[in-house]
Amino acid sequence: MANSLLFQNRAIISFAEMNRKQGNMMVAITLLSVTVFIILGLVGRRLLFVFERTRTQKRLSNWGIEAEAVLLNLQKTGVYVNNLLQVKLQMQVYVRTGRNFVAEVNQVISYADLSQLRIGGPLMVKYNPANTKEVMVVFRKK
Numbered sequence: 001m002a003n004s005l006l007f008q009n010r011a012i013i014s015f016a017e018m019n020r021k022q023g024n025m026m027v028a029i030t031l032l033s034v035t036v037f038i039i040l041g042l043v044g045r046r047l048l049f050v051f052e053r054t055r056t057q058k059r060l061s062n063w064g065i066e067a068e069a070v071l072l073n074l075q076k077t078g079v080y081v082n083n084l085l086q087v088k089l090q091m092q093v094y095v096r097t098g099r100n101f102v103a104e105v106n107q108v109i110s111y112a113d114l115s116q117l118r119i120g121g122p123l124m125v126k127y128n129p130a131n132t133k134e135v136m137v138v139f140r141k142k
Helices: 001-063
Strands: 066-080 083-095 101-109 122-128 131-139
Touching: 001 122, 001 131, 066 101, 083 122, 083 131, 101 131
Parallel strands: none
Antiparallel strands: 066 083, 066 122, 083 101, 122 131
């Protein structure tokens, strides 16, 4: 009888311990799932931003209106993409029809293209007349 009670007590203790371990495991799995979800959300959002910018630049390359501009300001953003520098350009765009406008754009450029840029100097750009925030600098290859 004593052995039977001892066995039952051990069974109850081991069952309780097993439940506690399963509870800890469920908490760990939940925390891991939430962490993975957050990381994927942040990375996915960044990838969407990059793909959208690439798509906009392709659309501007094909369908954008070409215009002259004057570079007003140039800032390095500190971001590098494939060892190419991203810069923030502010420019006055002179359109053939309609109103001139000031545009700001972040663009990844090579160091050779960077050497061509001078504040107050002329630029060729392509822009979307329906959305003048969509502008890209067009560099002529020499």
